[in-house]
Amino acid sequence: MPIKNMKTISLCMIVKNESKVLRRCLDSVAHLMDEIIIVDTGSTDNTKKIALEYTDKVYDFEWINDFSAARNFAFSKATKDYIYAPDADEVLNEENQKKFKLLKDALIDDVEIVQMYYVTPSSNNTVQNAKKELRPKLFKRLRTFTWIDPIHETINTTPIIFDSDIEILHYPEGNHSKRDFSIFIDSFKKNKTLSNKILRMYVKELYKCGSDSDFLESQEIFLHFIDNTDCFKEISCALAHSYRILKDDANFFKYALKDFATDACSEMCYEIGLYYKEIKDYSEAIIWFYNCAFEVGPIIDVEISGRLAFYELSKCYQKLYDLSRPRNEEYKKMIDIYKAKGDEFKLPETL
Structure with missing residues (x-):
């Protein structure tokens, strides 16, 4: 043998x-x-x-x-x-x-x-x-x-x-995202092309660890690809995020509403929730954070539809509680419920 x-x-x-x-x-x-x-x-x-x-x-x-x-x-x-x-x-x-x-x-x-x-x-x-x-x-x-x-x-x-x-x-010694962002940008400047896989990875890294300046630097790249890519929804989320940072309402809603022409995703509901929270319309923000957590699913970051959405719901109910006269105990109950949900959230073992 x-x-x-x-x-x-x-x-x-x-x-x-x-x-x-x-x-x-x-x-x-x-x-x-x-x-x-x-x-x-x-x-x-x-x-x-x-x-x-x-x-x-x-x-x-x-x-x-x-x-x-x-x-x-x-x-x-x-x-x-x-x-x-x-x-x-x-x-x-x-x-x-x-x-x-x-x-x-x-x-x-x-x-x-x-x-x-x-x-x-x-x-x-x-x-x-x-x-x-x-x-x-x-x-x-x-x-x-x-x-x-x-x-x-x-x-x-x-x-x-x-x-x-x-x-x-x-076990990395540090976070290499800044290095990675520079490679995305450099590759685009050299070739004016990025694969759909790389575009998706770019958006994921931005949502996981990107700063406001990182999102703004990505804007030129994503505008270049938005009308000719299979990852249209992910890019729309990143563009909506960057225009929200710039407080450019017209362009923010231009890309936010594109998502609702097809199937909505958690990330865009989250962006809209943050928009209303920033203008202090907490009741409207709660609707969108609730949709983010319970009505649609994530396409970029599962934590957005879990831990982050729950914490934002808790924060918005806290704002409503602080503003209510007399104190609304129903708001207080919701603060505790969503804070607990955020604390309990765990990443899935595998997808």
């Missing part, structure tokens, strides 16, 4: 100034790898020195504000069957190291991509709408193509993806 050959794995990582976390990451995965390739994009600390403790395959790559270019360079240096692509701030704990070893022992040629759960602390979550989400992390280095269908035959271009139960713990 033939002996199954265990698959070999190249670790390919891009780094820059990761001296605080790199050793922690490599200690958790190095023993599972058959090759370690580290590409440095301009470190000024001792990142490269630490990398050389684990491998002699450390390369320099000039940073051009493009993660794909750096990762493609790293992948080009790989020689093993599969490529594992971690970031320096990721860790596999002991339980997930065992799962990874079992996966490596059982991996078959047919599998081309392995997804693993990505787990990020809430304080550093810039895009996730769940406590953990599946992401592609292990890739077959060389892909073979086969013909399919007995007639009108074609090449099978759909990869075979395996969803593992491995959990990668993501």
Whole structure:
């Protein structure tokens, strides 16, 4: 009986100034790898020195504000069957190291991509709408193509993806959103094009951690794409948000009302609720925050239809309570109900 050959794995990582976390990451995965390739994009600390403790395959790559270019360079240096692509701030704990070893022992040629759960602390979550989400992390280095269908035959271009139960713990040192926003903007200025996927990620990051200035900087980009994109609703929300910041009522309602020409979403109800709260029409704001929480669903950030909507409802009822003479005890009851709902809100485990 033939002996199954265990698959070999190249670790390919891009780094820059990761001296605080790199050793922690490599200690958790190095023993599972058959090759370690580290590409440095301009470190000024001792990142490269630490990398050389684990491998002699450390390369320099000039940073051009493009993660794909750096990762493609790293992948080009790989020689093993599969490529594992971690970031320096990721860790596999002991339980997930065992799962990874079992996966490596059982991996078959047919599998081309392995997804693993990505787990990020809430304080550093810039895009996730769940406590953990599946992401592609292990890739077959060389892909073979086969013909399919007995007639009108074609090449099978759909990869075979395996969803593992491995959990990668993501412990970033800080929030990289400012860096990411600059890359979105730089890419647009260079090419005047962004994919629908990237546009959606841009909106998600803005809603998770963007400042007023970040939203205003995005306005030119979203106006460029608004009439020619599949993520029309997400972009409309971001534009309504930016015009609300500018107190431009005409353009705010121009984009807010576009959402109601199709199916409404929680985020736009939230924007309208904030508009009425800002002009101190708290009763009207409550209607929209209630719709946000209970009548429609989110398309960008699940917390907007949960924790954030509940807290805004509580705040609006607090304003009505403070203004009521005599004090309206029904308002007081609603303050407590929605404050409790906000405190109890938890991200779903997975989507």
